[in-house]
Amino acid sequence: MELIPVSPPKPVTSPLSYLTDPERMDALIRAIADASPQTDDDGTFPEQVFAWLANAGLLSVTLPGHDLDQRLSNTAGLLQLLKRIGSGNLAVGRVYEGHINALNLVGLYATPAQKQTWFSDVSDHHRLFSVWNTQAQDGVRIRAIGSGRYVLEGAKTFCSGSGWIQRPLVTGELLGAGQTGWQMCIIPTERVKPIPQDASFWQPLGMRASVSYKLDFTGVEIGEEDLLGKPGDYFHQPHFSGGAIRFAAVQLGGAEALFDATRALLVSMNRTDDGAQKSRLAEIAYLIESGNQWIDAAGRKADDWLLRGSEAGRIVAYANMTRTAIEEICLRVMQHTERSVGARGLMRPLPFERIHRDLTFYLRQPAPDATIADIGQYVLTTETNAHALWH
Template sequence: MEIQIPILADGAATMSSLGMDKDSIKELLKQIADAAARTDKEKMFPEDAFEWLAEAGLLSVTLPGKQTDCQLPENDHILQLLKRVGAANLSVGRVYEGHINALNLIHLYATSEQKKSWYGDVNQQKKLFSVWNTQANDGVKLFSIGNGRYRMEGAKTFCSGAGWIKRPLVTGQLIGASKQGWQMCIIPTERVQAIPQDDSFWQPLGMRASASYKMDFTGIELDETDLLGQPDDYYKQPYFSGGAVRFAAVQLGGAEALFDETRTFLASMGRTDDVLQRTRLAEMAWLIESGNQWINAAGAKMDTWLTSGSDADKIVTYANMTRTAIEEICLRVMPLAERSVGARGLMRPLPFERIHRDLTFYLRQPAPDATIVDVGRYVLDNQKGANELWY
């Protein structure tokens, strides 16, 4: 039964379905949260959660004609959805964000025939997409072998979803073709040789269920229809760095989950009347609400700026501020929650311990210092007053 996303007057996105009431949708997210502990192990993946999301229509929610259609100014709504899924299970939120990212890149750079094919993979086949760009010294190269064919060589690391992703978007250096550069391709996994995966690589502190293995694409052959966009489209701004607001929204969902688990634990211990606990929870509450203000503002401003054609630098800088602010908010919420629950609250099987580990690991995103430096550069180079910078 497909879910739609009506928007409340306060700008927050909540979920209800055609034929399903709000309580039923809350049950979907609770179902995902309750199942999270079962897949909190290496070599496991929350398959059930993605089946439930697919049945609810949430894998295709950004496709043309859907309520958060990525052709429309709907960033603020999709950020709230990502936050809600992240609050249910950060590993599911991470993989789901990668799926949404891949579909957005298809919207931006695919031909009409490619869109028809790949959108059909989501709509009819319920296939999961993702974006795998991170690599080490043995990174991916795509060699032109003539007649519109290409052979891959090399591997990617941190491939979230690993073998469960049926349409991975993989990047690599295009070599030997008339055009050179960093090329995107989408691999039709059922039509190529099996992709070897190294799951021994994946022994993380948290986010175990995201199954972010190392994948070796050596020997895979593709044709022209599998290549997405032109070389170096992947790094075009503001879409490349601007996408950071999506993982920031998922992270904020993790902080909200910690907040809720802290309140539940204190209530179970009969400690809600303690003045120090109330003080800590008050601080957590305003920190999280400030995070909501950040992602709501980022979504609304990006919608406005992208529609009006504002300069990419401005959009990227605001996205960098948002991801930095959300990281700081999460890092402040976590020790407050720890102090509130104490050692007893950090014991399994309570969800707090897993959520804390997952959020600790997920907050380690690439180039945090460089994003701050970039914000400083922008505001120092810009001559507008502080009250005019973001309007």
């Protein structure tokens, strides 16, 4: 697929400029949105867009000393950034969120030497990270072969950014070396054997540009320095389930994109005086604003409760409520925008059709029923009144 050049955003002058300059950030999001139709394909990755994100300093924005330093109370700001990128392109937002997730896990569990290496991969070399955990029955095992070396066996599915992620964080069952359990490792892709890709696995309704193939890691050999944390660290709460607020923020960006596309179409059709359209757009506006309040509160509360050090269950429950609320908000926004634009708005090359497909697919996150059950379990077993549950 031949890519048509899109005007890039202006070069960054400091790592903070895009976050402190709304006009510059708006221009970046518009450029991402304008480039989106070119990569709406099962095998085309938005490389150009990630070069822009690197140039804007946004690949390294959560590293120590940067504007959204993950060691500090910056979660609400990070969620707003994820939402903005998702509003430009949900597939880009998905891959970017995976990059941020991987760096968060490095910050939590890596040794000082590993942090220096992996953070340098981002800040100095603009390498992309991701987290690949999903698998089927042929999942990954990490087998010790002696002398601090390990060989991988098995495959992962839904590997977003397949072929373009230089530092994938892969999980698997650790076997040997006196330890067992679910182990994280970060694979230096340029230093291992080629990793076969099954592109036929990826034939989705939407999110096509995330190129989430199935990858077979059998025969990939790594060293002790490539293992991240100890067996079981990946599932530690509240970081495992609490991270759901990040993908919820990206999803909310998709709802904002639908709002903007719907309003633009109504203006172009001179339908702004229609009473029914006014009512629908009003409801969409307050739904989206309620979503903003959810992610802002989730970010602030997560930071506050983490500082207290004993609020893991509370953080997970609130994160589960946030992802559930955002899903319902997005579904209602999609329904109202469909009715507003009608069949004409669902036709290509208008952006609505692609955004709608992407959001429909991205909303299908794992275990929604179990998530709601977990919220109920928390509130039923917490001996406090409704007001004090979250305050």
